[in-house]
Amino acid sequence: MTRFHFGRFLQAYAVLIMIAVLIGALSFLSDSFLTYRNLLNILNQNAPLAIMASAMTLVIIAGGFDLSVAATFAVGSVVSAWIALHVNPYLGLFLAPFVGLALGTLNGVVINALRVHSFLATIATGLIFKGVAIVISDGRLISVRLEDFIWLGRGRFLEVFNAVWIMVAFALVLTFLLNRTAFGRRVFAVGGNEEAAILSGIRTDRVKTATFAFAGFAAGLASVIATSRVALGQAGAGEGMELQAIAAVILGGTSIYGGAGAVWRSLGGVFLLALISNGFNILNADPFYRDLTTGLVILAAIGISVSGRR
Amino acid sequence: MTGGAALTASGIGVSFSGVAVLRDVSLDIAPGEIHGLIGENGAGKSTLGKVLGGYYAASTGTLEVFGARAQAWDPLLALASGVAIMHQELQLVPELTVAENVFLGLEEQRFGVLRRTEVRRLEELMAASGFRLDPNAIVSRLPIADQQKIEILRALAREARIIVMDEPTSSLSRDEVSQLHVAMRKLRDEGRSIIYVSHFLNDILEVADRITVLRDGEHVKTVPAAGETRSSLVAAMLGGGKSETPFPPKVRPVRAEPILEVMNLVSPGGANGATLTVGRGEIVGLTGLVGSGRSEIARAIVGADPAAGGEVRVRGAPYRKRSIRRSAALGMVMSPEDRRKQGLVMTMRTSSNMTLPHLARFAPDGIMRRRLERSRATRLIEHFRVRPPDPNGDVSTCSGGNQQKILIGKWLMENPDIVILDEPSRGVDVGARERIHFAIAELAAGGTGVLLISSEIEEVLGLAHRAYLADGGRIVEEVIPEESSEAELLALLFQHQSRRHEAAPA
Numbered sequence: 001m002t003r004f005h006f007g008r009f010l011q012a013y014a015v016l017i018m019i020a021v022l023i024g025a026l027s028f029l030s031d032s033f034l035t036y037r038n039l040l041n042i043l044n045q046n047a048p049l050a051i052m053a054s055a056m057t058l059v060i061i062a063g064g065f066d067l068s069v070a071a072t073f074a075v076g077s078v079v080s081a082w083i084a085l086h087v088n089p090y091l092g093l094f095l096a097p098f099v100g101l102a103l104g105t106l107n108g109v110v111i112n113a114l115r116v117h118s119f120l121a122t123i124a125t126g127l128i129f130k131g132v133a134i135v136i137s138d139g140r141l142i143s144v145r146l147e148d149f150i151w152l153g154r155g156r157f158l159e160v161f162n163a164v165w166i167m168v169a170f171a172l173v174l175t176f177l178l179n180r181t182a183f184g185r186r187v188f189a190v191g192g193n194e195e196a197a198i199l200s201g202i203r204t205d206r207v208k209t210a211t212f213a214f215a216g217f218a219a220g221l222a223s224v225i226a227t228s229r230v231a232l233g234q235a236g237a238g239e240g241m242e243l244q245a246i247a248a249v250i251l252g253g254t255s256i257y258g259g260a261g262a263v264w265r266s267l268g269g270v271f272l273l274a275l276i277s278n279g280f281n282i283l284n285a286d287p288f289y290r291d292l293t294t295g296l297v298i299l300a301a302i303g304i305s306v307s308g309r310r
Numbered sequence: 311m312t313g314g315a316a317l318t319a320s321g322i323g324v325s326f327s328g329v330a331v332l333r334d335v336s337l338d339i340a341p342g343e344i345h346g347l348i349g350e351n352g353a354g355k356s357t358l359g360k361v362l363g364g365y366y367a368a369s370t371g372t373l374e375v376f377g378a379r380a381q382a383w384d385p386l387l388a389l390a391s392g393v394a395i396m397h398q399e400l401q402l403v404p405e406l407t408v409a410e411n412v413f414l415g416l417e418e419q420r421f422g423v424l425r426r427t428e429v430r431r432l433e434e435l436m437a438a439s440g441f442r443l444d445p446n447a448i449v450s451r452l453p454i455a456d457q458q459k460i461e462i463l464r465a466l467a468r469e470a471r472i473i474v475m476d477e478p479t480s481s482l483s484r485d486e487v488s489q490l491h492v493a494m495r496k497l498r499d500e501g502r503s504i505i506y507v508s509h510f511l512n513d514i515l516e517v518a519d520r521i522t523v524l525r526d527g528e529h530v531k532t533v534p535a536a537g538e539t540r541s542s543l544v545a546a547m548l549g550g551g552k553s554e555t556p557f558p559p560k561v562r563p564v565r566a567e568p569i570l571e572v573m574n575l576v577s578p579g580g581a582n583g584a585t586l587t588v589g590r591g592e593i594v595g596l597t598g599l600v601g602s603g604r605s606e607i608a609r610a611i612v613g614a615d616p617a618a619g620g621e622v623r624v625r626g627a628p629y630r631k632r633s634i635r636r637s638a639a640l641g642m643v644m645s646p647e648d649r650r651k652q653g654l655v656m657t658m659r660t661s662s663n664m665t666l667p668h669l670a671r672f673a674p675d676g677i678m679r680r681r682l683e684r685s686r687a688t689r690l691i692e693h694f695r696v697r698p699p700d701p702n703g704d705v706s707t708c709s710g711g712n713q714q715k716i717l718i719g720k721w722l723m724e725n726p727d728i729v730i731l732d733e734p735s736r737g738v739d740v741g742a743r744e745r746i747h748f749a750i751a752e753l754a755a756g757g758t759g760v761l762l763i764s765s766e767i768e769e770v771l772g773l774a775h776r777a778y779l780a781d782g783g784r785i786v787e788e789v790i791p792e793e794s795s796e797a798e799l800l801a802l803l804f805q806h807q808s809r810r811h812e813a814a815p816a
Contacts, residue, residue, distance in 0.1 A: 259657035
């Protein structure tokens with residue numbers, strides 16, 4: 001009985017335990033780790049990924065996967081830069097998340113219309129989105145050195161980077177949606193047992209589409225932060241972020257089978273990955289081992305979560 | 311002690327999550343025998359077949375196969391000992407050829423490379439057994455009767471001496487059934503034993519040498535088929551007046567004005583011209599054999615399946631473009647038959663499961679009223695005496711009976727006017743069953759119209775004011791429970807079924 005509960009505890013809080021262990025170890029090994037500056041930098045650098053992982057949590061809880069978010073990020077990057085340059089910097093910042101929302105909704109429509117697994121559908125739409133980003137940017141970098149554009153990614157509010165505030169606010173909104181609203185209930189029900197959800201009168205197609213819309217919006221939001229930070233729109237932006245986001249969600253302990261999970265877990269997953277990376281920098285460790293280590297940590301987390309499941 | 315029996319089972323008992331499905335069943339199968347295994351729905355005949363084939367472990371009792379004690383019995387060991395099982399749902403790989411399926415797992419290889427000798431080996435096997443099929447045909451394109459032959463060939467390729475066939479004829483035409491019977495006789499004449507699990511009494515009587523009857527998980531009798539008739543078998547399946555739990559007293563509705571009327575309902579799912587009515591305060595039973603379309607009729611009524619024709623009226627007003635949502639808004643709900651697959655979301659807590667169809671009511675502006683949810687769920691939990699009585703409880707760890715109570719409670723939360731209950735007490739313990747039965751009686755006494763779908767005729771007779779018999783997706787008889795016996799209804803159902811099978815195109 002005790003063993004069982006111990007397993008459950010491990011499964012539930014594996015990501016926090018690993019973060020605590022890593023923070024302890026890095027503080028011990030290096031003086032420059034546990035500083036306000038370093039920690040804030042980690043948060044700031046990973047805010048775009050954390051925003052995408054938060055929304056990906058909804059998609060995965062509802063039983064789906066979105067492999068197109070990196071491409072949506074790329075579209076957001078070139079669209080915001082192009083509009084900022086040719087129309088208005090503020091409009092560029094404002095519009096990109098809604099472009100993402102539209103692309104995410106399109107994902108949902110495609111998945112429901114073709115009745116294919118989202119995994120397949122979003123591989124295809126991702127390629128299309130990526131192609132659109134290349135066409136819009138004409139394959140070139142779009143440099144936007146405008147104060148009115150870069151304030152978002154570089155500026156601070158109350159000593160903390162804007163990006164971190166946006167990330168916290170976005171994660172809180174999604175947490176509220178998931179846990180306190182009828183929509184959140186539907187998301188859990190669709191992922192937990194789609195047939196039971198349908199027989200309960202839930203329009204599961206709409207619920208799934210909504211989760212993809214959130215994922216698209218988040219990718220757009222993340223992309224304006226990143227684009228404004230580097231003052232550069234490019235179709236190559238965000239490459240690999242879809243897998244990082246999914247890895248972070250799973251690493252956090254959200255069920256890959258759907259029906260269970262939480263946004264804070266995915267943030268935990270993002271920062272666990274970030275700490276590993278940061279540790280390599282701070283300790284001047286051989287970066288050749290970074291991917292190897294990250295892979296081992298993900299494997300360990302999966303092992304723990306499986307061991308807790310009876 | 312074995313006396314040359316091919317297989318001897320002694321004192322077999324099986325229980326699933328505390329509910330005994332088989333109790334102390336003993337039987338022996340002779341070599342060169344077709345042994346029929348029959349019983350009502352839930353009598354345990356398929357379970358026994360699966361125990362023999364190693365798919366379920368018996369909690370008590372022993373098995374002996376050709377005189378050797380079967381220990382740590384599982385499908386692989388069973389196969390190695392010469393016992394093969396043909397499942398109700400065929401277990402073939404649809405995209406492979408006949409030959410590849412027959413020799414799946416038995417491929418000859420050299421250094422790990424397939425030698426592709428399956429076709430030649432299959433030719434030999436077919437020549438020896440007399441079954442003819444194209445070895446290179448893709449399985450998914452063959453009719454079911456041929457697919458069954460593949461399963462038989464598969465058993466033969468593994469040198470099975472005993473073959474368990476679980477409801478092999480349920481999706482066959484009359485013609486294909488005779489083909490299968492010819493094949494079975496041939497196997498028997500070669501000295502193999504066949505255990506033939508079926509609810510088609512005529513089929514069993516036609517081909518079996520001996521018949522074992524099960525009832526409520528217990529062995530009733532094993533007799534030579536020659537001396538039996540359909541009515542003698544039905545009598546044995548039903549036994550004499552058991553009634554383990556008393557049913558609540560029936561309260562006649564004062565004047566059962568129709569609240570639900572269904573006319574000639576047709577659906578691609580399986581309703582085929584169903585006509586029925588349910589009155590206010592009335593419990594109307596709906597029963598039928600497996601595959602009679604009971605559930606499909608219900609699904610078409612509430613809009614879980616699209617309908618292709620017919621009419622539904624609720625309180626006299628035509629109800630078109632049906633959906634679960636619209637039905638719920640009209641006060642009509644359906645509790646589905648499979649609580650794990652269709653009913654509950656196992657990853658959600660009890661209260662969230664109960665409020666799932668009523669979210670709009672608990673979140674008028676989108677934000678859940680969690681206190682209201684909790685109190686309404688608690689009320690239902692108390693009403694149904696759900697254990698544990700915790701609205702935050704984990705439904706996946708509840709017993710089947712408590713899950714069923716939660717499922718029914720979920721649908722009663724908004725006090726519907728019409729309730730369709732599909733198998734409300736399947737696989738639950740006696741206490742839960744009794745509680746559910748009283749809840750159904752209370753519901754009707756309060757003026758709700760109840761359509762009670764059950765494969766247990768006894769349950770329908772005990773609870774319903776009126777009852778319909780379904781066959782082939784339509785209503786074939788209407789009966790008054792007080793004037794009918796279980797045996798009569800079962801005999802009627804078998805009659806309709808065999809008549810339909812005879813009429814079916816071969």
